[in-house]
Amino acid sequence: MIVVRDADGNSSLGARLPRFEDGRLLRGRGRFIADDPPARCLHVAFVRSPHPHALIEDVDVTRAGSAPGVVSVLTAADRPHVPLVDAVAVPGLVKTPQPALAGERVRFVGEAVAMVLAESRARAEDAAELVEVRYAALAPVVDPEAALLLPPLDPALGSNEVYRGRRDTPGLEAAFAEADHVVSGTFSTGRLTAAPMEGRACAATFDPVTGLLTVRCSTQSPHLLQRKIATCLGMDLTAVRVLVDDVGGGFGQKIPASPEEIAVALAARAADRPVLWVEDRRENLVAAPHGKEQHVELALALDADGTFRALRCDVLGDAGAYSFNSASALIEAYLAAGLLPGAYRIPETGWRVRSVLTTKAPIAPYRGVGWTSGHTARELLIDRAARLLGRDPVDLRRQNLVRPGDLPYTTPTGMTYDSGSHLATLERAAKLVDAADVVAGPTADGRCRGFGISPYVEPSGWGSAGAAESSWSFASHDSVRVEMAASGAVTAVVGTPSQGQGHTTTLAQLVASVLACDPRRVRVVTGDTAGTPLSTAGTRASRVATVIGGALLQATERLAAKLALVAGHLLGVDPAEISFRDGRAVAASGSIGLAEIATAAVADPSVRAALPEPDLTATAFYDPPATYSNGCVAVVVEVDPGTGRVDVVDAAVVEDCGTVINPMVVDGQTLGAFAQGVGAALYEDAGYGADGSPRATSFADYLLPTARCLPRVALEHLESPAPHTRGGIKGMGESAMIATPGAVACAVAAAVAPLGVTVTHIPIRPDELVAPEE
Amino acid sequence: MSPEDPLVRRAADAITVALTVNDRPARMIVESRTSLADALRDELGLTGTHVACEQGICGACTVEVDGEAVRACLLLAVQADGAEVRTVEGLAAPGEPLHPIQQAFTDQHALQCGFCTPGLLMTVHHLLTERHGVDEAEVRTVVSGHLCRCTGYQGIVDAVLQADRAWDRTPGDRAG
Ligand code: FES
Ligand code: FES
Numbered sequence: 015m016i017v018v019r020d021a022d023g024n025s026s027l028g029a030r031l032p033r034f035e036d037g038r039l040l041r042g043r044g045r046f047i048a049d050d051p052p053a054r055c056l057h058v059a060f061v062r063s064p065h066p067h068a069l070i071e072d073v074d075v076t077r078a079g080s081a082p083g084v085v086s087v088l089t090a091a092d093r094p095h096v097p098l099v100d101a102v103a104v105p106g107l108v109k110t111p112q113p114a115l116a117g118e119r120v121r122f123v124g125e126a127v128a129m130v131l132a133e134s135r136a137r138a139e140d141a142a143e144l145v146e147v148r149y150a151a152l153a154p155v156v157d158p159e160a161a162l163l164l165p166p167l168d169p170a171l172g173s174n175e176v177y178r179g180r181r182d183t184p185g186l187e188a189a190f191a192e193a194d195h196v197v198s199g200t201f202s203t204g205r206l207t208a209a210p211m212e213g214r215a216c217a218a219t220f221d222p223v224t225g226l227l228t229v230r231c232s233t234q235s236p237h238l239l240q241r242k243i244a245t246c247l248g249m250d251l252t253a254v255r256v257l258v259d260d261v262g263g264g265f266g267q268k269i270p271a272s273p274e275e276i277a278v279a280l281a282a283r284a285a286d287r288p289v290l291w292v293e294d295r296r297e298n299l300v301a302a303p304h305g306k307e308q309h310v311e312l313a314l315a316l317d318a319d320g321t322f323r324a325l326r327c328d329v330l331g332d333a334g335a336y337s338f339n340s341a342s343a344l345i346e347a348y349l350a351a352g353l354l355p356g357a358y359r360i361p362e363t364g365w366r367v368r369s370v371l372t373t374k375a376p377i378a379p380y381r382g383v384g385w386t387s388g389h390t391a392r393e394l395l396i397d398r399a400a401r402l403l404g405r406d407p408v409d410l411r412r413q414n415l416v417r418p419g420d421l422p423y424t425t426p427t428g429m430t431y432d433s434g435s436h437l438a439t440l441e442r443a444a445k446l447v448d449a450a451d452v453v454a455g456p457t458a459d460g461r462c463r464g465f466g467i468s469p470y471v472e473p474s475g476w477g478s479a480g481a482a483e484s485s486w487s488f489a490s491h492d493s494v495r496v497e498m499a500a501s502g503a504v505t506a507v508v509g510t511p512s513q514g515q516g517h518t519t520t521l522a523q524l525v526a527s528v529l530a531c532d533p534r535r536v537r538v539v540t541g542d543t544a545g546t547p548l549s550t551a552g553t554r555a556s557r558v559a560t561v562i563g564g565a566l567l568q569a570t571e572r573l574a575a576k577l578a579l580v581a582g583h584l585l586g587v588d589p590a591e592i593s594f595r596d597g598r599a600v601a602a603s604g605s606i607g608l609a610e611i612a613t614a615a616v617a618d619p620s621v622r623a624a625l626p627e628p629d630l631t632a633t634a635f636y637d638p639p640a641t642y643s644n645g646c647v648a649v650v651v652e653v654d655p656g657t658g659r660v661d662v663v664d665a666a667v668v669e670d671c672g673t674v675i676n677p678m679v680v681d682g683q684t685l686g687a688f689a690q691g692v693g694a695a696l697y698e699d700a701g702y703g704a705d706g707s708p709r710a711t712s713f714a715d716y717l718l719p720t721a722r723c724l725p726r727v728a729l730e731h732l733e734s735p736a737p738h739t740r741g742g743i744k745g746m747g748e749s750a751m752i753a754t755p756g757a758v759a760c761a762v763a764a765a766v767a768p769l770g771v772t773v774t775h776i777p778i779r780p781d782e783l784v785a786p787e788e
Numbered sequence: 789m790s791p792e793d794p795l796v797r798r799a800a801d802a803i804t805v806a807l808t809v810n811d812r813p814a815r816m817i818v819e820s821r822t823s824l825a826d827a828l829r830d831e832l833g834l835t836g837t838h839v840a841c842e843q844g845i846c847g848a849c850t851v852e853v854d855g856e857a858v859r860a861c862l863l864l865a866v867q868a869d870g871a872e873v874r875t876v877e878g879l880a881a882p883g884e885p886l887h888p889i890q891q892a893f894t895d896q897h898a899l900q901c902g903f904c905t906p907g908l909l910m911t912v913h914h915l916l917t918e919r920h921g922v923d924e925a926e927v928r929t930v931v932s933g934h935l936c937r938c939t940g941y942q943g944i945v946d947a948v949l950q951a952d953r954a955w956d957r958t959p960g961d962r963a964g
Contacts, residue, residue: 036894039902040886042836042876046903049835136821211840211848211903211937262838262903263937295841514900514938682897685940713845713935720932721941726924 027527027741030678033519034534035512045259047215047232052288055217056085058278059138060291061128061145062301063120066156066373066706067167068149070118073128078144083137086285087145089128090117093280095246098273100342104486107344108176110168110371112336114246114277120149121167121335122375123708124301129277131289154373154706158309158332161370167335174371176337177344181351182326182364183426189324189362193315197399201391202775203755205307205332205700206693207710208380209718210513212262213298216275217290218282225249229279230257234268235552237509240543242271242339243279254279258541264513265690266379267302269554270340274301299716300708304700305380307332308346308387312395315362320405322414324362327354329388331369334376343369344485345379350388352484355425357436357469357644358414363426373706379554381690382751385472390695390776393468393756397763407760408444408467415440415469429483431471433734434644439668440469443646446666446728452650456768461652463663464765468757469646474671474745475560475736476551480640490557491637493547494565496525496573498630500616502597502609504529504536504573506566509549510558511541515683515747517558520675524563524741528570529577530594531608547633556643556745559675564740565636572632580615581606583624641736643744645669647688647753649725651761655769658780660696660762666728667754671746672736681729683747688727691754693719695762695776805869809834810878818865824858825849827865828875836876836906840935847934850907851875857914876906879913888955889913889947898947900938908934912948922952 038044051057075087090113097111116125128145132138155161161174190196216231227249233239236256244254261268274291282289293302311328331347338345344367351365382389400407416423416436424430444450444467452465473484481488495507506525512518522536540546551557574594581599582589584606591601598605614621615628622628650664667684674680697717700710710716735742755776763773766783773782801819808814809832816831823842828834828851840848842861849860852874879887886894889912899905908931915922915930927948931941 032894033897035902036899037886039899039905040876040890040893040909041880041882042834042906043882044836044902046835046838048829048839136819209937211846211901211935212838213840261901262840263901265937295843295846514902516900678897682900682939682943685942686900686938687940689940690937712843713841714843718935718937720935721928721945722932724941727940727942 026523055288055290056131057135058291059142060126066154067152072148074146078141081141083133090115098339102342177369194318198313203387208265208267210263213293215292219288234264258511261513303378310391326364328366334374338376346384349384390756439646442668443648462765464761466757466761468753470753474556476555476557477638490551496569509546510553531597556747569634639738643671647757653765658783670732672744673742687750695755695758824863825860848907889951892947892951896947898943904936
């Protein structure tokens with residue numbers, strides 16, 4: 015990569031630059047979906063199932079339809095369409111088509127049955143209460159183990175199991191047979207939900223003259239949503255235009271198309287007015303896709319000296335009511351198994367993966383996807399092994415981590431770690447929280463202290479190769495366009511919206527690093543499928559910095575080459591002599607500003623006479639090779655043995671995502687994911703009662719961590735540039751959410767081990783930590 | 789549907805509320821059940837005030853009413869009749885520099901998606917109007933009345949500490 019420095023040798027790359035998007039958001043001038051309803055729009059309220067599982071016998075909308083302000087009430091029968099289905103091609107994976115509105119059967123509490131369109135949301139909600147649905151209740155399916163024995167949610171499928179797979183390395187059995195120790199355990203991760211502060215929302219407008227359906231949506235993947243809408247509605251791709259403005263958080267939940275979004279599109283196509291849906295918090299908690307729920311059985315084979323020989327897992331994923339249209343039911347259990355070895359050298363692995371349907375909200379990606387559960391289980395097991403062998407948990411990990419000399423290192427599950435600082439990040443994290451000083455067991459005030467450490471690998475920056483190493487064949491590439499206006503300002507056009515990651519700033523820094531210009535001269539434009547180049551996968555999988563970033567570096571280099579041609583002509587030098595510095599094209603004999611070059615390219619006839627195509631637009635396509643970031647999370651907790659209250663009192667994250675574009679943004683992503691990880695370990699629970707009803711229906715039940723639940727986190731960055739991606743960039747947005755729950759769970763387990771209490775699942779409830787009565 | 793039907797009665801229900809918003813007089817016509825948050829957004833176009841739970845839990849909708857930080861989703865618009873309301877749009881006029889609290893938020897990377905931010909700014913504005921020389925523990929306690937899903941709060945805490953130092957709260961200072 016050419017990174018051209020300014021006169022002081024600085025580059026915009028790596029600068030702790032405050033974000034360009036902040037001013038608007040701080041002044042209350044953001045543009046979230048509810049902030050700008052289309053003129054004359056109809057407001058939607060969905061009628062949702064109160065039953066976890068029931069047949070729909072009748073839906074009577076008569077009373078609702080004549081309520082004040084109501085324009086229409088739609089049920090499944092009113093708008094035939096192609097149901098949503100995932101696009102994953104893995105042998106043995108069963109498809110579970112999902113309609114926009116349930117027609118014959120409801121499969122979770124909150125599933126939409128009818129939609130009311132009215133003059134205001136309040137009117138629509140009033141009328142939704144008047145829709146009379148007659149249900150014939152069926153038995154809920156809550157326990158995933160029992161799901162295999164219960165009648166299928168979809169009779170056409172014959173079973174509630176949607177996937178079963180098995181993959182062992184050839185030496186697995188021998189390794190277990192020869193091992194000096196085998197340590198095993200069963201662990202589980204509860205249901206979580208992403209809970210973005212802006213819930214799901216969209217506004218759809220249909221123009222019957224042009225046949226164009228325009229959908230403004232709070233989504234992470236505009237091109238993917240465009241494909242889903244076009245498929246479900248039987249329209250051409252180009253007849254569907256998806257727009258995205260500000261998105262109030264996503265964390266994976268807004269990757270897939272929501273059935274409600276399809277319902278809104280269907281309603282708008284038939285209405286002569288735009289249709290707006292903005293979900294409320296209850297809808298978001300019960301009806302938006304959840305994340306994580308998994309049950310993991312693990313066995314680790316070790317030599318007497320603590321060397322890891324083999325690791326075997328049996329993972330059962332609870333997919334909820336449908337194998338969702340994001341990445342299917344495999345997004346959890348299958349990915350957990352793929353990252354089974356984590357950052358360790360483990361020569362043999364074996365995995366069994368099952369995924370089953372239950373009467374719960376479907377599972378979709380949530381930051382860290384299945385990796386969080388697998389990672390948490392493995393780290394708890396390693397600590398258990400350390401206790402059994404009488405080893406220090408840091409030292410046992412140090413002994414088994416991937417070492418610099420092992421790189422590139424290929425895991426038995428098929429991932430090739432291209433580079434990294436696995437040992438160095440462990441040592442730094444342990445030092446930052448003074449691991450050596452943390453003595454497990456009661457403190458002076460009777461609380462139990464515990465230390466937990468959790469070194470991680472994040473499969474990051476997914477292009478198609480990365481996706482294939484992690485899971486399945488998956489188109490995951492992007493194109494971008496970079497153009498310079500006659501003013502010398504640059505526009506970078508990309509297909510990946512931001513949900514708070516600061517792309518407007520970081521991508522501008524990348525472009526500016528090539529042109530050696532001020533990043534403020536680069537405007538990043540996104541959020542319109544009619545105008546942005548294709549991003550097949552959108553903003554997910556920590557991929558934007560790598561894939562979009564790499565594409566932008568190349569497109570900007572192409573633009574720079576065009577600028578050099580014009581500058582060479584204007585300065586009368588060979589274009590090969592031109593370099594860029596301080597916003598100018600520089601040759602030995604003189605220099606010229608970017609604005610002058612750009613103006614001449616448009617207006618100077620001599621340029622047009624000399625150069626066949628003096629346009630200042632460049633495009634690039636990028637589908638990067640796989641790359642892996644790494645790092646380590648360490649925490650210290652204190653547990654009150656009387657109440658079971660856990661306080662995280664110290665924490666450190668040392669991360670390595672290769673070339674850092676903006677360390678402030680990396681810090682922000684790390685801290686946000688760390689907080690979510692603490693929430694996953696200690697507070698957040700979107701579980702279901704035995705009767706199939708969701709326990710969390712408001713933020714009073716679904717407990718997000720607050721500022722008082724979190725310690726000040728020490729952060730450090732190490733940089734091992736990716737050897738094969740453009741710019742050495744890796745992704746990093748999910749790392750702390752993969753590793754933090756494990757660190758916290760290990761710390762709590764260490765704290766309460768002297769009391770005879772074990773930790774086998776997250777979230778850890780206080781009552782489980784209170785020492786059993788003698 | 790009979791005129792006694794509550795839905796019909798609600799439709800007929802329209803009340804005029806007169807108040808001061810960001811130092812300017814404002815009038816809005818609302819149903820009695822309309823929250824102040826919805827009224828500010830829908831009637832006055834002040835969409836900087838966000839709603840994320842409508843149950844008084846998350847703090848996203850926080851505005852100042854007669855100098856107190858309140859959750860605008862829990863107050864009916866009619867209850868704000870005659871009140872002085874300040875919203876995020878009233879911290880710094882367009883074209884003016886950011887308020888020192890807003891400046892601190894961008895300096896300290898205290899926002900990502902920005903959805904929770906306006907409510908936090910109003911709570912912090914209220915806190916720092918009343919208190920000078922806050923420490924981290926106090927800031928964490930006050931900020932814990934707000935939910936932010938993106939930042940992990942560390943940047944927010946640092947921003948409040950910066951704003952406490954940077955904001956000159958001598959009388960007459962803007963929006964003080
Ligand atoms: S919207 Fe008012 S507190 Fe959440
Ligand atoms: S910045 Fe996104 S919720 Fe706070």
